Amino acid sequence: MTETALQKLLLKRFLMAAGTYLLVLALVWVALLSGHLQASLNALLLGSGLLLVCQLLLGWVFASGRNLRFNDPSLTEFQVLLAIAWQTWLLAQLDQGRGTFLMFYPLILMFGLFHLSGRVFVRCALLVLCSFVGLIAWEAWQAAHFDGSLLALQACALLVVLCWLCLYARYVQAARQRMRQRRYALQAHQDTLRGMMRQLEDLVATDELTGLFNRRHFLSLATCELERMRADSCHGLALIDLDHFKRINDVYGHAAGDQVLQVFATIASDCLGDTAVLARYGGEEFVLLLPDCSEEQLASCCERLRKAFALAQPPAVGLRVEPLSLSAGMTLLSEGDDLDDALQRADQALYRAKRSGRNRCLAAWEAVDA
Structure with a gap:
């Protein structure tokens, strides 16, 4: 009381x-x-x-x-x-x-x-x-x-x-x-139960391997961000895919592939700010939501992440994986925008990045301008 x-x-x-x-x-x-x-x-x-x-x-x-x-x-x-x-x-x-x-x-x-x-x-x-x-x-x-x-x-x-x-x-x-x-x-007992519920929520919302949010929780957070969005603001959205990940699994084994995913999650957490929302979207694909940003800020953030990942190596003893790289497709979200449509735009930009030789970040608005 x-x-x-x-x-x-x-x-x-x-x-x-x-x-x-x-x-x-x-x-x-x-x-x-x-x-x-x-x-x-x-x-x-x-x-x-x-x-x-x-x-x-x-x-x-x-x-x-x-x-x-x-x-x-x-x-x-x-x-x-x-x-x-x-x-x-x-x-x-x-x-x-x-x-x-x-x-x-x-x-x-x-x-x-x-x-x-x-x-x-x-x-x-x-x-x-x-x-x-x-x-x-x-x-x-x-x-x-x-x-x-x-x-x-x-x-x-x-x-x-x-x-x-x-x-x-x-x-x-x-x-x-x-x-x-x-x-x-x-x-x-109630405090213990609340703690267990928080742990359960974390388990449900988190990818076990990387410690990042999982796809379902990301979609929920992104939907909430869109609902709270102001008319004069934009959110950045990016789909990120690790290049040649299947080859890493085939040559070095799935344990090395898991380490590559964990290395990316660690680097991304260090590069991104507290407001950014990063999640494992599935397999070697990740999704990034950057609230209140411009085209230049989103492109700079993804490029910084790409360069940092290229210098990384998995921590396994005696393992030297070929230079790591990633490809990213970027788009912007505005008020009233549909999340599925935005993800589709980012996916198309990612597809163009893959077709253009990988290891690059391309934006959906560049295709529109072209």
Whole structure:
């Protein structure tokens, strides 16, 4: 979860708590009007004002993002302690209506059920019990005649509820821990699966011998490039064929022929830029797509590749293949052009290069000009 998403969640959670305070405060004023509140009007106004000020300050802390500076950005323990203090003060002002408001102690602890650790939750529960028992003890010490049977029953009932909440909190936190571990395991499995899918995609898109793209993947990439093509741009397309490759296989063996293909792939990868797309089109034939280029740039690129390949040799020990050469047929792609038609033009230019003696790069536009 991102920091922004977490902060939005914490702010919503605070607003929910603030809304609960307002509802309880409205209930307090109902208790005052019905005669069940011992506090004077001024004391209640002061208590209500302090409560509103505390909530406004907390709201400012969350809205400004200052809560993120704390170890616990939710400030759950602080809010629980604040609520316990206000609840204890409220119970001290009640007489017969105390049992009605006693249920808000468990509600306060429920607020921290999913965010407090087990130890902190038990500590807060003990604070609730001690606060209520302390309140009873204070009243017993202040009153001349004190009948504490009802209060003792309320304290015992509160103890039972608090014990149940502590056990339930432990169960919930253990379940959340198991779910967290399963989520981490699932995430690890998903990452592994994504890695395997990427490897599978690479295998499907790549020629195993040369490491270049295969024909199917090239056609897919070229189609996407044509769809994204601007009206004022041109793409270069070239079909490249290694000369006398069959003779190399016949004289030196297929292993040497494989090395020649690998040497070409290495040289081409070094000569071409990052934007160029090169693929093995089939056998000893390769196809090159050069985005956003002119006639001169495409011709210069293919000629540079031809000269570099002529100086190469397969790495086999004791093997000296006759000078390597290639022939290339070039054409340009414009917006709205058909890829099959462009490949046909490049193939015709390649055929003319072969018929003209090989070891040369000819362009389809040269035939048009002629």
